Amino acid sequence: MQFDRTGLSNEQLLSFYNALIYPRLIEEKMLLLLRQGKISKWFSGIGQEAIAVGATLALEDDEWILPLHRNLGVFTTRRMPLHKLLKQWQGSDEGYSKGRERSFHFGNRDHHICGMISHLGPQLSIADGIALAHQYKHEPKVTLAFTGEGGTSEGEFHEALNLAAVWDLPVIFLIENNGYALSTPTHEQYRCHDLVDKAAGYGMEGVRVDGNNLLEVYQTVKTARNYAVQTQKPVLIEAVTFRMRGHEEASGVKYVPAALFEMWEKKDPITQYANYLKEINLLSDEEITRIQQQLKTQIENEVALGLQTPPIRVNTALELSDVYAPAIPAVNPGPAAKEQRFIDAIAEGLKEAMHQFPELILMGQDIAEYGGAFKITEGLLKEFGNRVRNTPLCESAVIGAALGLSIGGFKSMVEMQFGDFVTCGFNQIVNNLAKIHYRWGQAADVVIRMPAGGGVGAGPFHSQTNEAWFTHVPGLKVVYPSAPADAKGLLLAALADPNPVMFFEHKALYRSITGMVPEGYYTIEFGKARLVQAGTDISIITYGSGVHWAVNYAMQHPGISIGILDLRSLHPLDYDAIREITAATGKVLVLHEDTLTGGFGAEISAWIAEHCFELLDAPVMRCASLDTPVPFAQELEKNFLAKARLDGYIQRLFQW
Known part of the structure; x- marks a missing residue:
């Protein structure tokens, strides 16, 4: 394994070793805690540390990285405190996601990390958007997104790379090709010889690297970063490596031939890099032992702090309020x-x-x-x-x-x-x-x-x-x-x-x-329905086209006093207005154009039945379109739409 130290001082080379060994030592500790039941799940990156560490070292600290669950080295190289990471892995409300996410499914703006979701692939196009934001702000920044060789089979991989190429976005797409997507080997994932071959099809530069060579990863990503910033174009990197443990610890590795472990163990990124530093007289076995012991002590202290986690504090109001960012106050319209x-x-x-x-x-x-x-x-x-x-x-x-x-x-x-x-x-x-x-x-x-x-x-x-x-x-x-x-x-x-x-x-x-x-700028608050007209016989709760169907029907049938409520906003919903119009007539028809089964009208009628039962003089009825796809022929479509059955429902309700 050849190492290229171009542009790197002795101090940097030694600091790179610390950055590389640190996530390995953390993992060894985490595997012990996993067996002790102190964390619930672990996706091991042992044997792949050079990719996450090398790529992160090559970027500036304020450049966004979108990692996966085997990229502990991204989080540690960005200096996220281990004790807080441990709280995250335990599901503590003192972790980065307040106990709402497991392992690495979280992000943090301070460290410019956007966490993955389990559906592999979507993070790639998020990177496109972040890079586009840098372009609009004229910032010389790049965004880096990780994916695995299995993730390249996802449609999102194609869409994200194509979009980045068409829009000339400074994104680095980094494929960690470790040979297996859980148990599925690469020959069952794709037919091209190398995944980097796909780069040409998108009109972008691509390069294949030894993912176990820390400096090769670092120098390649550094070069790709400078190229992407200078040319405002994306780059695809395929980093070839191997997964030394299971997809996650419970899955095991029985499906992997033993010979592969023997071959890749000789290519261990930490061993290879340490041997290189010894060859150039920057590191000795004694110094390696000292560094590892120092880091192990640091890890033990951080773990002890991280395990001091009180029982999670359940706060229903907080859970509900954190689903949405705070809304913006409404702006009233002017007179014109x-x-x-x-x-x-x-x-x-x-x-x-x-x-x-x-x-x-x-x-x-x-x-x-x-x-x-x-x-x-x-x-x-x-x-x-x-x-x-x-x-x-x-x-x-x-x-x-x-x-x-x-x-x-x-x-x-x-x-x-x-x-x-x-x-x-x-x-x-x-x-x-x-x-x-x-x-x-x-x-x-x-x-x-x-x-x-x-x-x-x-x-x-x-x-x-x-x-x-x-x-x-x-x-x-x-x-x-x-x-x-x-x-x-x-x-x-x-x-x-x-x-x-x-x-x-x-x-x-x-x-x-x-x-x-x-005229001009104004806003209407969400969750506030509009009373189209008051009525005393029947109340119609509706939205969209249903409002006009109801209004036209009421005009054509002046003998029935029909109240009409236009919801306007379905989520959030104006429950006060629903209750008021229910109380006005005691007879409610929920009308919408969507099909009946599972339509939003079911939610409204269920809420009225649960919360307004004492106000009702008849069952809540729903008038909706047929449970079929929308047909093309005009007569079939007329029959499909809820409007075709509106008179029947109103007459039934009126006569109840």
């Missing part, structure tokens, strides 16, 4: 107003927000020169330049990049060309955006605009209204306006809010609905 279509109110809201928030970035397919599929962003590119970005067709990577922008101090809006396409980014939304503030206090300042709904003959893949998928997820806010003034005010509130917001816009309302819209 003008009549606008629903679509124009949304477009004006985006423009107002771009002026209000210079850190706001708009992203989506065809939203720049073309102006978006519905022309909502038309003209914004000319006015705001590169803050309006076309994206490749990669919903997941773009949403991940939006989260990275948030980590970098920006706001972002991601437009789904059609709300149906959000399925391609589902993992990023429900597991990254929704959970990150609860996990380690990082806000996800992202709005996802969702053109949704039927009634326009667009068939099963362009007509869904899928709000119920997201109202179930703690950490997301879900908004669904029906009126132009609400559309603008709620959109501005969503873009002001530091939390992830799913903003539903019904396509059929875009050009069919008009109303008076306040």
Whole structure:
């Protein structure tokens, strides 16, 4: 094994040895604590330390790293105190995630580390977003994201690398190829000879290194960093290594041929580097013993401190409050107003927000020169330049990049060309955006605009209204306006809010609905419903297109006094308004365009039954669309929509 010390002093070489041996000694102690039941799980990086340590040493301390669960060396090289790490591994509320995450599934802004989630791959596109934030701020910084050879089979790997290449982002993608994804060997993962061969397909530079050679990793990452910063282009590095223990300790290593352990044990990164330092007379066996003993003493002291962990203190109010970052107070509208279509109110809201928030970035397919599929962003590119970005067709990577922008101090809006396409980014939304503030206090300042709904003959893949998928997820806010003034005010509130917001816009309302819209900047508070009209016979609780169905029905049936409540915001929900309109009539119909089973109406009706039972004069009823995909043919679609059954439900309820 050849070592290249170019540019490194003797002092640096010795400090590198300390950085390399320290995580190994910690691991040996952790494996003992694991057997003693003092920590619950461990993913060993023994034999792979040179990659995590070398890469971290090559970066500046304020450059973000997105590690995996076998990268203890990243955390130790960034000087995170071992006693606090141990509290994290024990699930203590004094750890980095207050007991909400295990092992290395956490992040920390002070150390510029963004923790992984168990779904391998999503961290790669977050790195794209952080790098994009550096570009917007003209900072000469790089972002480094780890993945394993198994993770390269994920679609997110392709999306993230492609996005970084297309957008010329200074990202280093570092593959730790240790031969096995749990028990699956590389020949069952990919057919290219080397994973670095994939770099050419994305139009980026790639290099393959000996992952057990500390200085080779360091020099390669250092060179890649300088190249990425100077050229503003990404780099792919494949670091070849071996996993000396199981995927995690419970899985064992019986599936690995014994000969591989014998071969790789001779390549142990610590032994090889120590031998090199001895060869150049920088280290002796006595000094190695002294350094190791000194570090072991330090580890014992830190462990003793870390084990002084009181029982976790359960605080339900704190648990609930930490799901979301603090909201922004509402801004009341001014007196001036003008009549606008629903679509124009949304477009004006985006423009107002771009002026209000210079850190706001708009992203989506065809939203720049073309102006978006519905022309909502038309003209914004000319006015705001590169803050309006076309994206490749990669919903997941773009949403991940939006989260990275948030980590970098920006706001972002991601437009789904059609709300149906959000399925391609589902993992990023429900597991990254929704959970990150609860996990380690990082806000996800992202709005996802969702053109949704039927009634326009667009068939099963362009007509869904899928709000119920997201109202179930703690950490997301879900908004669904029906009126132009609400559309603008709620959109501005969503873009002001530091939390992830799913903003539903019904396509059929875009050009069919008009109303008076306040001019200038204003916001409407989430969780405040709008009483459209009072009634004494029946109360309809609805949102989106359902509001207009209800209003039209009430106009056509003046003999029935119908109260109509427009929820506007589904999460948070205005329970006070629901109770008030229930009390007004004692008969409640929950109306929505989504399909019946599992629709959001079930949540509303269940809450009324539980909390307002004494106010009811009849069962709460739900009027929803058929439990089928949305059909294309006009007559079939009319029959599918809840509107087709509205009269039947109202008559049944009225006659109860």
